[in-house]
Amino acid sequence: MKTLEIVSLKEIPEVHSHDYHQLVAPLSGSAEFEIAELSGRLDSGRGCILPSMVRHGFAGDGSNRILLINLPTNMVAVEHQAIFRHYGWFTIDAGLMQLLAATHHELTLFPNDKHLQSSLVDCLLRGLNLRFANNKQISSKMDMQAITDYLARNLDRAIHVADLARLACLSESQFHSQFRKTHQSTPHQYLLQLRLNYACDLLKENDTSIANIAQLSGFSSQCALTHAMKKYLGVSPGKYRQRVQGEA
Known part of the structure; x- marks a missing residue:
């Protein structure tokens, strides 16, 4: 296993896991990734973090060149271990893009220099760690x-x-x-508002049972939906449906 390698992902989907940590960053082109329950696109603005043993699927989207950083779990420096506590995505800003381009250039010139590769990896991890510490990833x-x-x-x-x-x-x-800085509400409040909005849309659009609408919009029961609508909208689901359908 190479610490740094450049690959092209095939369009045929693959699924696997491995016993080492991995960072995946596109140099050109794009790919689709599914990491556990998260799915998304790997492109010039986004890379992904794959801690060891996390099952993931991927497929290239046409022509692509992808930089892989492969790290045995016992070889990750203490200051970089926090990066691999969670799987998910990271933003590739202009600074990281330049680091990736420089890494690609040096790796092409000196593909067998292990000391150079180690230094390049440490530089990339340090840059990523600093961005996480400054919360810049979530602000994008x-x-x-x-x-x-x-x-x-x-x-x-x-x-x-x-x-x-x-x-x-x-x-x-x-x-x-x-999240509070961005949306001026807690994640719970924001999610509750999304659920209420969706439930109201369903009540307007069709005659699906209120119990089913509660389930589709993520409430634990019809009673939970009724309680939330009365508390925040001042009306029960049944009364709301009668009112909006009467206005149609």
């Missing part, structure tokens, strides 16, 4: 869009802050703080 529009997309796709499931923090590659406390 791309990452916030990934989070809101994830919420929209999974409204009918139980969603925990830990899931969202993992998607953003942050600790739960860091994620909670950054």
Whole structure:
């Protein structure tokens, strides 16, 4: 196993896991990745973190060149271990893009110099670690869009802050703080509002049972939906349906 390698991912999907940590960053082109329950696109603005033994699937999208950083778990320096506590995505900003380009250039010139490779890896990990420490990853529009997309796709499931923090590659406390700064509400409040909005849309559009609408919008029961609507909207689901359908 090489510490640094450049590969082209085939368009035929593959699924596997491995007993070492891996960072994946595109040099050109793009690829689709699915990491546990998270799916997304690997492109010029985003790379992914794959801790050891995390099952993941991937497929290249046409022509692509991907930089892989492969790290045995016992060879990761203490100061870099936090990077691999969670799987998920990281933003490739202009600075990281330059580091990746320089790494590609040096690796092409000196493909067998292990000391150079070690230094390049340490530089990339250090840059990524500093960005995580400064919370810059979650502040980007791309990452916030990934989070809101994830919420929209999974409204009918139980969603925990830990899931969202993992998607953003942050600790739960860091994620909670950054989310409040961005949305002026807690993740729980934001998710509840999404669920209520979706439930109201369903009540407007069709005659599906209220119990089924509660399930589709992620409430634990019809009673939970009724309680939330009465508390925040001042009306029960049945009364809301009568009112909006009467106005149609």
